[in-house]
Amino acid sequence: MSVRISLARLPLENLRRRPFRTASLITVVAILSVAFFGGSMLAMNLNKGLTSMEERLGADLMVVPQATESKAEALLTDGTPNTFYFTNDIESKVAKADGIAQITSQTYISSLAAACCAEKLQIIGFDPKTDFVIEPWVASQYDGTLADGEMVAGANVNVSTDGTIELYGRSWPVVAQLASTGTSLDNSVFVNKATVPQMVAASAKVSKQVMPQEYASKAVSSVLIKVKDGYDAHTVANAIARTDPQLSSVGFVYPGGVTASTKTSLNTMLSYMLVFVAVLWAMGLIVMLAVFASSVNERKKEFASLRIMGATRGMLTSVVIRESMVTGLAGGLIGVAIASLIVFPFNGYIGKQLQLPYLQIGIGMSLCLALIALVFAVITAVLASLFVVLRIGRPEAYLTLREGE
Known part of the structure; x- marks a missing residue:
């Protein structure tokens, strides 16, 4: 019995039929999300702890x-x-x-x-x-x-x-x-x-x-x-x-000097953390570009067939972008969940190991940060898929079909 697949369901079916590629993309996005959300949470907790310390010192x-x-x-x-x-x-x-x-x-x-x-x-x-x-x-x-x-x-x-x-x-x-x-x-x-x-x-x-x-x-x-x-x-x-x-x-x-030296240590650590996240993001984007690029050749026939059946370039672009959005959202959710399981339960232990003022931010701010991390993950996945989107718009359908034969 044949199953009819609509254009709306096509992105999910494509991801399901290529489990290894899908898992690879989700894993990369999850790692980026752990670094982004976990690093941002750590930085904000340290800043809040330092602010609290400044308020509690009181003496000159x-x-x-x-x-x-x-x-x-x-x-x-x-x-x-x-x-x-x-x-x-x-x-x-x-x-x-x-x-x-x-x-x-x-x-x-x-x-x-x-x-x-x-x-x-x-x-x-x-x-x-x-x-x-x-x-x-x-x-x-x-x-x-x-x-x-x-x-x-x-x-x-x-x-x-x-x-x-x-x-x-x-x-x-x-x-x-x-x-x-x-x-x-x-x-x-x-x-x-x-x-x-x-x-x-x-x-x-x-x-x-x-x-x-x-x-x-x-x-x-x-x-x-x-x-x-x-x-x-x-x-x-x-x-x-x-x-x-x-x-x-x-x-x-001099409590003011203690605060200043603590702030210097905090800024140094945050600078290293920012560089690490930026390098990791760049590497992750390159890996995702490579994965999407390698899929271009194997999907030539698929895209050409859809064009012959009446799909416009805009429709194909929509399919690819929705695929990337799904992988980005899935990876982002997994990454935020993993980072949350590390940051929240071990809050006291992290503060003790850092030996810096460390105070957990509120639930509202944490949820906003999680939402930003999810948006960041989706945008990263969509950016990586632009390579495929650009390739779709170049050759005519029948030429692509012949290349795939």
């Missing part, structure tokens, strides 16, 4: 103990949790320097591997009354007063169903959990300064004490400064170093 200058600058910088980006601190009253001495608009201090403690997390937590003690870095962020999601012994958890911290976190063999109540920032703050918990001595005492019962008990009530890991208008952070740092002999050897971290 950080004063830290000598030789701990790298540890402090790691806390701003995505470093390993650390414990370091001054052993004397440093904040009041720093506050005497000229050019300071706001000043506050924080204490950093690295926990043991907690029951809530696969890795260590960074415990950050801050003063809600003076803090201008963490407190505004906390206040946007928690309007209460952080009491002694209570915690605010970062986005990646798993809080128990009873609303607690177990640290140093003790359960600590969690009053709020913050939105994701794409930085190491997501793996941190925040307590007021009065809770730090409780943490130190608890650590002594289950492991090595994180710091001597006599320092627990006054330990300061960093002094954060917002400089006055018209002052430069480096100028204020020099003023601090001259204020007191004990401050001459302290370390300084």
